[in-house]
Amino acid sequence: MSVKIEDLSKQFNGVHAVNDVNLEIEKGELFAVVGPSGSGKTTLLRLVAGLEAQDKGHIYIQGRMVDNLEPAQRNIGMVFQNYALYPNKTVLENIASPLLVRGARLQEAKKDVEELAAKLGIQDILDRLPGEISGGQQQRVALARSLIKRPLVFLLDEPLSNLDAQVRFSARKFIKQLQREFQITTLYVTHDQSEALAISDRMAVMDKGIIKQVGTPREIYNKPRDEFVAAFIGSPPLNIIDVEIKNGIAYPLDIPLQGRENSVIKIGIRPESIIIGQGYNQATVSELEFSGGYSVAYLKIADIELRAVLSSSDEVKVGDSVHFAINKKGVLFFE
Amino acid sequence: MHRLSANIFYLPAIVYLAAIGLLPFALSIYFSSPSGNFSSYLQLFRSKEAMEVIANTGIFAFGTAGVATVLGLVLAIFVDSLKRLKRAFSALGYLPYMIPFTASALVWTTIYDPIYGPADYFLSLLGLSRINWLGQPSIQIYSATIVSIWSSIPLAFLLILAGLSSVPKQVREASAVDGMGMGEYYTSVALPMSRNSILTAFLMTLIIAFGNFDLPYILNGGLSYSMATLPFLVWFQIFYENQVAQGLAAAVILTIIVSVFAFILIRVNERRATGSKRRLRISFRIPNRIFNLAIKMVTILSFVFMVFPVYWMILMAFRPQSLDFVTPPILYPATFDVSTFISTAVQSEPYVITTFVASAITMIVTLLLAAPAAYSVARHGRNWLLILAIYLYTLPSASFVFGAYFIVYKLHMLNNWAALILTYPLFTVPFSIWTLSNFYKSLPRSFEEAALVDGYGPFRSFYQVVMPLIRPGLVATAMLSFIFSWHLLLFPLVLSETPYQFNFPPTGSFTVTVFATLFDPTSLGSSVGYNVWAQLASSGLILSLPVILLTLYSQEYLLRGLYLGGTKG
Known part of the structure; x- marks a missing residue:
């Protein structure tokens, strides 16, 4: 040492x-x-x-x-x-x-x-x-x-x-x-x-x-x-949101989640684990920030806003309605 | 960590200040009432003349500080608002600063002359009646105050200008974008932000005026109480009338008065250091056109007021005496005659040598004592030393003069260069500690930390790493010390009897300030009378020249030193 x-x-x-x-x-x-x-x-x-x-x-x-x-x-x-x-x-x-x-x-x-x-x-x-x-x-x-x-x-x-x-x-x-x-x-x-x-x-x-x-x-x-x-740690910064567990799903997102039914918990989602164009989550693009190699999109879903990293090949505009999936590895739980 | 070595840094300075500052101070208090019954104080308070002198001191000090601060403020606003020629106008603003009190007072005695003086001539041009400026008891003190204002404007101007210049550029640009005119910018933004500088300017000019011996001494030819202020009374009682206890009682009272303002100055200085969040709210609004016009008018008048005596001095120094005594006075250069100046310069040689030796050695001693002591203030948290330094600096020379005389007498050093060299640092060490501590504080600590990591010990780090980095501060302090010593009048007057005799070991220690007073036409026992204005002006010029040259040579250094300390040489 x-x-x-x-x-x-x-x-x-x-x-x-x-x-x-x-x-x-x-x-x-x-x-x-x-x-x-x-x-x-x-x-x-x-x-x-x-x-x-x-x-x-x-x-x-x-x-x-x-x-x-x-x-x-x-x-x-x-x-x-x-x-x-x-x-x-x-x-x-x-x-x-x-x-x-x-x-x-x-x-x-x-x-x-x-x-x-x-x-x-x-x-x-x-x-x-x-x-x-x-x-x-x-x-x-x-x-x-x-x-x-x-x-x-x-x-x-x-x-x-x-x-x-x-x-x-x-x-x-x-x-x-x-x-x-x-x-x-x-x-x-x-x-x-x-x-x-x-x-x-x-x-x-x-x-x-x-x-x-x-x-x-x-x-x-x-x-x-x-x-x-x-x-x-992480850039763009982590999304920290409150979700409610309903029927094993973290409402309003479509993520399977084990836990006490009907309780509200705080979870973190890495912006780079949100994949646009797949999955069952639906959101509106409220803002876009272009950063060269990638862009950051702000996704509005119910009263939650999520930062998501897009590759520059993703073609979305402000106001678009998009599907997205969340990679489970990028979801963090806090006690 | 380095308790012992930290103490060694300020030990020499504190030993010196205790022996030559605090001890004389204590002696003054003791001998003001040796029997302990305070009879000298009672006598003083019962005397009508003494009360008149105290009142005069108040008029003189507050008149000086009030008017000098206002005029200095106006000049500072004018120069600060200039886009070009800032330096040239700054130089006009501190012109009188380069003329020692002694020389100023001498020149003003001729300006005030009731027959040939330009002051009365200007009054007559305005259709006003003549005034016997220095002769009429009811106005004498105001005449003296005008001279004092004249010599104090530069300090106020420089301190306030520094404050105005320290307003961040972005704030000024933002105010311009917001559409503020000059009047609004200064009244609502710049002045509130420079409040501490303005306050410092007022307090410094006030304290200096309270302690000013030189001006009243020279202007007061008839030794009349109606022009005397307390420092003059101290000298007059002790060294002229031989009334030691009464003179010292006056010195103690003067010290107490000055201490009150010194205390406020110390508080303001602490606030200036920590950066007060409180802002002065000024609610008046002056229309921009009127503001601009008023600033310009006052500026022009002030510049005329400030420049004329210097011009007059140079004019008189280089013309035959016959041109001085005509009415109306000749205000333009008619002929150019250097003969009087040269003969006076030759005559001044022993005085100049004495002053040069004393000032140069004082300068070196000051750096040796103050540089490490100021470092203790800035880096070892010896703040009490700074407070002591500021306090000693504000105290008038009259507070120490008897004690210093006593010590010099006991050491058999009267009328000797050693007497000057021993006592002069009392005036230069305190302000040098003040100024230098600010230079050290403006230095990032990481230099010393890097030195520490590299393996420098505390002393080596100080003289190999820190000293080279604050060279501008050392130069400024050295220059100011030299100028300050060059100006001193009361101490050499009291501690000396003859000019230097060109012998060895040297005897005779009259300085060039004392030399200049020989040509004071108002002075008691002066037989020279009217025929020596050219000599008077020449001696004033000789007295001022080194200061003028030094100032012009090292303007940048000096201004920075002045701002960080706030001194008047």
């Missing part, structure tokens, strides 16, 4: 930012923590980094308790949301900074920096200042600065949020590849659930300081433990 977090709690002005969190991150794993803003995910990361002191609980990095260690002694690398590159130092000096602080000479450090910079594709900008390079390059410099000292754990705080949407895709893949190449245990914090699903080996969903669920992206997506996780 590379990182172990035990009964960790931190309050700010009486508010639990992190509330009794337990986590185990395996060696070499890319572990994402995702949650809405204010969920405590960044605080969790900062506690691991040692930038905040916990009120309670313990943190172990490769079996060593680091509770009382300074950030620099914890053997971590960290990339900040705004990268925090020293604007008055060149790229070379920025990357070498953790080595220089430990007494290395710039000439000695230079070889290591150049080698690492080549791997990150930034070997040509070493004598520039951070203000003179692009956002994507700044991020690579920040990555290089945190990797140069070969940390045991790599901490990334919303590393993609300062990048343009187009660059974000390539940067995401780059981080993933880098992480795999270095085999480095990584804790990755983001508010973007699709980013977490795409990049992580395993992930945790956080809300109000509490870990709601831990698992692989597939597990989280397919078997969300509760309504919060189900609603937070």
Whole structure:
């Protein structure tokens, strides 16, 4: 086990930012923590980094308790949301900074920096200042600065949020590849659930300081433990509706459902599990949103409105009356 | 985590401020009533003259702050509403700021001259009767207040302009899209949003006027009570009449008055920092055309008022004396003669050397003390230090002058550069802590966190990562410290006896401000009389020049420093 977090709690002005969190991150794993803003995910990361002191609980990095260690002694690398590159130092000096602080000479450090910079594709900008390079390059410099000292754990705080949407895709893949190449245990914090699903080996969903669920992206997506996780993960967002069980059918939808007759229950339906043009459900298309490769249709049935994903080959218009079926795998039940 | 090292950051500053600020302050209180029976206070309150002085101080301070804030507000609205030439008009707006109080007062004594002065000439052009501005007791204090307003408008203008400029661009654009005219935009949007800046401008000009020794001292040639304010009375009683206890009683009363407004300023500053949600509601509506017209009229008149004395000073400095004493006064450049300016400059050499050495060393000491202390305020949560700094900054030099004199006397440093170097940081360290702490606060914490993760210790992180990042703040603070020290009058006047003697170890520590007062035609015992206006103007110009050059050279830095601290050098 590379990182172990035990009964960790931190309050700010009486508010639990992190509330009794337990986590185990395996060696070499890319572990994402995702949650809405204010969920405590960044605080969790900062506690691991040692930038905040916990009120309670313990943190172990490769079996060593680091509770009382300074950030620099914890053997971590960290990339900040705004990268925090020293604007008055060149790229070379920025990357070498953790080595220089430990007494290395710039000439000695230079070889290591150049080698690492080549791997990150930034070997040509070493004598520039951070203000003179692009956002994507700044991020690579920040990555290089945190990797140069070969940390045991790599901490990334919303590393993609300062990048343009187009660059974000390539940067995401780059981080993933880098992480795999270095085999480095990584804790990755983001508010973007699709980013977490795409990049992580395993992930945790956080809300109000509490870990709601831990698992692989597939597990989280397919078997969300509760309504919060189900609603937070997935895009377009999950449909959450009330249905009434009548004769083994979830009225007003045509889904077979076992349960107490005549009781109203809450279910979730993934928008991508609604298949238009089949089945016995009937609805009116009330709105259409075109998104390139697919479209989102809003289906009105009784007083319920469902989001459904259409392939771009489906030809429907607003006002059309359509049939649809629901793939049972995409139906989620909540207690 | 780093309790000890956090304390080391502010320790030097607090030791210094305690020794040279709090101790003199305590000495002042103690010696104001050494027997503990407060007889000096009773005597003061029974004296009709002292009551007159207290009333004068009120007229002077509130008159200055009220009018300067209103005019500064109008100028700020004018400059803020400009699309082009903002910088040029800003420069006009802070022109008097570059003229030290001492030089301003000197120039104004000639403007107010009952025979040859342009003030009366302008009155006669308007068909009004002549006024003996500085001679008639019933109006003397108002004449002094006008000079004070003149030198205070720039500070009010700069603080309010900064407030108006901080209204987000989108808000301004939204108001334009909504069809708001200038009058509506300013009265209903911009002014309410800049309320704290306006309040700060009023309080700062008020506090500075309460503590202003220089202007009344120079204008008050006859040492009459009808033009005296409290700081002047403090000096007069202690160092002229030798009535130490009574002078100190006046100092303590002045300190108490200023403390009230200092307290309000500290509260406003906290609100400015946290960003108050409360908004001032202004319900009056002025038609746009009238609003525009009024702003422009007042702006033009204010600019004339602000520029003329500077123009007059330069005019007098570079013309033969024969052109000064004619009626009506000659208001245009007729000839150009540098002889007086050069001879005065040569004469000023020992004074300039003293002032330069004292100001430069003060500047360095200030940075060494204030830079780490301000860091403690911004990052280690030492907010009490900020409150102490703001409080010490607002206190008039008259609150400390006796105690400082006492300490310097005991250390056998009177009439020595060391006396100035020891005491000057008392004025510069507090505002530097204030200004710099705001610079640090505007820096994202992630730089220091990255440094921490990289393995920098607290001190190394401070001087290798943080200091380079706030270089603009350090430059602004250094410049302001230098300018502030260059301006000081009361302390060098009291702590010195002669000009620098060109000897070693150096003796003599009259500063260039003291030099300029030698040409004060109204001053008691001044034998120079009427024939030295060119010298007077030249000395004023010599006194102002370094400040003008520094200001022009580092305008951007200074304006930012001013906004974050809010100071008057």
